[in-house]
Amino acid sequence: EPEVTQTPSHQVTQMGQEVILHCVPISNHLYFYWYRQILGQKVEFLVSFYNNEISEKSEIFDDQFSVERPDGSNFTLKIRSTKLEDSAMYFCASSGGPLTGELFFGEGSRLTVL
Amino acid sequence: AQSVTQLDSHVSVSEGTPVLLRCNYSSSYSPSLFWYVQHPNKGLQLLLKYTSAATLVKGINGFEAEFKKSETSFHLTKPSAHMSDAAEYFCVVSPSANQAGTALIFGKGTTLSVSS
Numbered sequence: 001e002p003e004v005t006q007t008p009s010h011q012v013t014q015m016g017q018e019v020i021l022h023c024v025p026i027s028n029h030l031y032f033y034w035y036r037q038i039l040g041q042k043v044e045f046l047v048s049f050y051n052n053e054i055s056e057k058s059e060i061f062d063d064q065f066s067v068e069r070p071d072g073s074n075f076t077l078k079i080r081s082t083k084l085e086d087s088a089m090y091f092c093a094s095s096g097g098p099l100t101g102e103l104f105f106g107e108g109s110r111l112t113v114l
Numbered sequence: 115a116q117s118v119t120q121l122d123s124h125v126s127v128s129e130g131t132p133v134l135l136r137c138n139y140s141s142s143y144s145p146s147l148f149w150y151v152q153h154p155n156k157g158l159q160l161l162l163k164y165t166s167a168a169t170l171v172k173g174i175n176g177f178e179a180e181f182k183k184s185e186t187s188f189h190l191t192k193p194s195a196h197m198s199d200a201a202e203y204f205c206v207v208s209p210s211a212n213q214a215g216t217a218l219i220f221g222k223g224t225t226l227s228v229s230s
Contacts (some may be wrong), residue, residue: 003157004157006148023122035218035220042220042221042222043158043204043220043223044220045217045218045219046219056217058217074130074169076175089157091157093158102160102163103160103218104156104157105150105157105158105159106157107156107157
């Protein structure tokens with residue numbers, strides 16, 4: 001069964017460093033998303049991406065964050081100058097079309113900022 | 115604005131007994147509603163969805179949910195719990211049924227524990 005793959009599963013970084021989280025969405029999907037979940041809090045939407053551009057982003061997704069689809073298969077989330085409060089589980093998701101909600105999620109990348 | 119409230123942070127049941135996970139939503143539009151499940155160290159998996167068709171929705175693993183507009187509820191039920199149902203469950207709302215790329219709004223989650 002096709003699945004969304006995320007790497008790394010866990011990353012520890014020092015405050016102020018840059019982090020790139022990687023995702024390989026399901027191959028024929030067109031819409032890509034990043035969500036995050038801070039420990040003990042809700043899963044929060046960060047950004048959606050379609051046709052090589054951001055289609056929607058939340059207030060959380062400020063200039064510190066960026067997304068890229070560099071090679072047609074990977075979908076990356078870059079976090080510049082990480083802060084302690086960026087520590088969270090980051091989920092990548094993809095969907096095939098207009099049936100919103102049919103999101104397929106990866107297992108998540110846990111980011112710990114020290 | 116859309117929001118979703120899961121009324122219980124933790125539910126404990128015995129194997130073989132019914133499961134009820136409660137969810138209330140708030141939406142300015144006719145929403146799409148979903149339940150996702152997250153098993154330990156796994157990604158989020160879609161259990162079922164409501165998108166303005168039948169109000170009683172059947173999902174995977176014997177779960178179902180009923181959309182009640184008058185009560186703004188979308189509670190998740192299962193007649194008989196299994197040990198493998200122990201997981202975190204998220205009630206989710208999307209503002210539009212046919213607009214891809216739209217942000218999903220998650221509830222805080224309900225942890226379901228199942229004892230033998």
